[in-house]
Amino acid sequence: MLSDNASSVASVVFLLDVDNTLLDNDRFAADLGDTLEQAFGTTERDRYWAIYAQLRDELGYADYLGALQRFRTGLDNDPSLLQMSAYLLEYPFAERLYPHALDTVAHLRTLGPTAILSDGDVVFQPRKIQHAGLWKALRGEVLIYLHKQQMLVAMQQRYPAAHYVMVDDKPQILAEMKQRLGHKLTTVFVRQGHYAAAAPADLQPTPDLTIACIGDLRGRKLEDFLPDTPVISLRAD
Known part of the structure; x- marks a missing residue:
């Protein structure tokens, strides 16, 4: 090396x-937004992106997993929530x-x-x-x-x-x-x-x-x- x-x-x-x-990465973000909307609806999708933007301002970099951690508030009993971590970690970035x-x-x-x-x-x-x-x-x-x-x-x-x-x-x-x-x-x-x-x-x-x-x-x-x-x-x- x-x-x-x-x-x-x-x-x-x-x-x-x-x-x-x-x-x-813009295509990935669009795919993520579509997936959030399908799983949780437009209001919750927008709430995720608001959390993401706030975290980005605080940290200075994109933190999709950190935003997901905060996004869980009020969704702990939604079975789709636990699938989102797998979606992020297994996303086919080679295709992007x-x-x-x-x-x-x-x-x-x-x-x-x-x-x-x-x-x-x-x-x-x-x-x-x-x-x-x-x-x-x-x-x-x-x-x-x-x-x-x-x-x-x-x-x-x-x-x-x-x-x-x-x-x-x-x-x-x-x-x-x-x-x-x-x-x-x-x-x-x-x-x-x-x-x-x-x-x-x-x-x-x-x-x-x-x-x-x-x-x-x-x-x-x-x-x-x-x-x-x-x-x-x-x-x-």
């Missing part, structure tokens, strides 16, 4: 977000991978050490990564923090490198990471999912590379990610 070679310094390490970067996501991972691994750098809890997020097939594809090179943009020192200790490439659907996080790492980081913004669609156009610093979908990285060469590369925007055909 890459982490076993912590004493060596790679030239470039690629870091990949998960939700709406490698897999369609974006086209060519695994091909992209394989390609980037030919260019340099590659790892997942994600936000999330320590139960559901690892489970999601495993069920999607990403844990295996990345050979277990996975980091999950509460706020990854605040954990860049720890990330560099785990994966020392001369340069880093971060691929993410949230330009705000990319901007924060760029402010902290400067020219040592190349930021790649993937225009997928609702966060990307809602991103402010005037956010600074702007991403170094903007792509329409994760599969667009399959044809990129190592020099395309190195410092002093001009800002590039790619669009899907």
Whole structure:
């Protein structure tokens, strides 16, 4: 594993977000909402999402299982409640991978050490990564923090490198990471999912590379990610 070679310094390490970067988390959320509505009705579905939003504000990351724990209030005798944990933990995330996501991972691994750098809890997020097939594809090179943009020192200790490439659907996080790492980081913004669609156009610093979908990285060469590369925007055909 890459982490076993912590004493060596790679030239470039690629870091990949998960939700709406490698897999369609918006589709998962829609499926979850439909399942909640079918099992409990629209009022209870909306109550779950209100709990989820409150928890997200409190914690700073998505906590679907934590929201389910609070959601149980008043539903302890409903047999559908206990089925929801299985629904979440066994959800077929491999079916929600974006086209060519695994091909992209394989390609980037030919260019340099590659790892997942994600936000999330320590139960559901690892489970999601495993069920999607990403844990295996990345050979277990996975980091999950509460706020990854605040954990860049720890990330560099785990994966020392001369340069880093971060691929993410949230330009705000990319901007924060760029402010902290400067020219040592190349930021790649993937225009997928609702966060990307809602991103402010005037956010600074702007991403170094903007792509329409994760599969667009399959044809990129190592020099395309190195410092002093001009800002590039790619669009899907």
